[in-house]
Amino acid sequence: MACRRPKLADSSAIAETHVFAWQHAYAGIMPSGYLNSLAVSSSEARWAQLLRSDEVHVLVVERTGIVCGFSRYGASRDSDAHSDTGEIYAINIHPNHWREGLGSALLSASLTDLEDIGFCRATLWVLESNDGARRFYEARGWRYHGAQKLDAPPGCPELPHVRYDIEVAV
Numbered sequence: 001m002a003c004r005r006p007k008l009a010d011s012s013a014i015a016e017t018h019v020f021a022w023q024h025a026y027a028g029i030m031p032s033g034y035l036n037s038l039a040v041s042s043s044e045a046r047w048a049q050l051l052r053s054d055e056v057h058v059l060v061v062e063r064t065g066i067v068c069g070f071s072r073y074g075a076s077r078d079s080d081a082h083s084d085t086g087e088i089y090a091i092n093i094h095p096n097h098w099r100e101g102l103g104s105a106l107l108s109a110s111l112t113d114l115e116d117i118g119f120c121r122a123t124l125w126v127l128e129s130n131d132g133a134r135r136f137y138e139a140r141g142w143r144y145h146g147a148q149k150l151d152a153p154p155g156c157p158e159l160p161h162v163r164y165d166i167e168v169a170v
Contacts, residue, residue, distance in 0.1 A: 001061060001062070001063045001100075001101070001102060001105055002061070002062055003059050003060070003061045003105055003106055003109035004059065004060060004062070005058070005059065005060075006051055006058050006059070006060045006067075006070065007051075008048060008051050008052065010051070010060055010067050011044050011047040011048040011051055012040070012044050013060075013066070013067035014044075014047045014051075014058075014060065014067060014070045015040045015041075015043035015044035015046075015047050016040050016043075016044075016094070017067065017068065017069055017070060017092055017093070017094040018043050018047070018070070018090075018092055019038045019039065019040050019043050020094055020095055020096075021069075021092035021093060021094060021095060022035060022038060022092070023035045023036075023038060024095040025092075025095075025130065025132070025133070026127070026130070029127055029129050029130060029159070030156055030159065031156065031157065034155060034156040037155065050072075055074075056072065056074070057072065057073050057074045057113065057117070058070060058071065058072050058073075059071050059106060059109055059110055059113065061093070061102045061105055061106040061109075063097065063100070063102065068093060068094050068096075068097040068100075068102050069091070069092055069093035069094060069097065069102050069103065069106050070090070070091070070092060070106070071088060071090065071091040071092075071106050071107070071109075071110040072088075072089045072090045072091075073086060073087060073088045073089055073110050073113070073114060073122075074086065074087065074089065074117075075087065075119075076122075076123055077089075078123065078147075078163070080147075081123070082121075084118070084119055084120040084121065085119060085120070085121050085122065085123060085165075086114035086117065086119035086121070086122045086123075086168070087122060087123050087124060088107070088110055088111075088114075088122060088123075088124040089124075091103065091106060091107060091110065091124075093106070103136065104140065107140060111166070111168045112168075114168055115168045115169050119168060119169070120167065120168060120169040121165055121166065121167050121168060121169075122165065122166055122168050123163055123164065123165045124137070124142070124163070124164050124165075125149070125151065125161040125162070125163050125164075126161060126162060126164060127159055127160070127161055128148070128159070128160040128161060128162045129159075129160070134162075134164075137164050138164075140166075141166055142164040142165065142166045143164060143165055143166065144162055144163070144164050145163065145164075145165060146162075147162065147163035148160055148161065148162050148163070149161050149163075
C-alpha cells in the first residue's frame with residue numbers, strides 16, 4: 001500500500017470511491033433517494049476540476065497500483081479556528097477495501113502532510129450518527145470536544161455533525 005499525490009488520471013477512481021463509499025457508509029443515515037442519485041460521472045468531473053487546482057491538498061492510497069481511497073484536507077474552514085489548525089475535509093475508502101488498514105495509512109499520511117504545511121492541530125467533522133467513523137477516529141486518538149453543526153451536501157437535508165480534533169505537532 002502506498003499514499004501519494006493524485007494524478008488527473010486518478011479522477012475516475014477517486015469519483016468511484018467517493019460515490020460508492022458514501023452509498024455504503026451512509027445507508028440508513030442519509031436519505032436513500034439522495035444516495036441513489038449520486039453518479040460517478042458527475043463526481044468525476046468535479047474531481048478532475050479539483051485536481052487541476054494548485055490550492056487543493058489531496059492524497060490517494062493505492063494497493064497493487066489501484067486507487068482504493070482518498071483524502072482531502074487543508075486549512076480549517078471553521079470560524080472559531082486558529083491559524084495553526086488544519087482540517088481533514090474528507091477521507092473515503094472504497095467499500096471493497098474497508099478494514100484493510102488503508103484508512104489508517106491515509107489518515108496518518110494526511111496528518112503528516114498537514115504538519116509539514118505548518119499546522120499544529122487538525123479537526124474534522126463526522127455525522128453524529130456515523131458510529132463506525134466515530135469509533136475509527138477515536139481509536140486513532142481523535143477527541144470529540146462538543147462542537148456540533150447542521151450540514152448537508154446540495155440536495156440532501158441537513159444532518160447533525162460533530163467535530164473531532166487532534167494535535168499533529170508536538
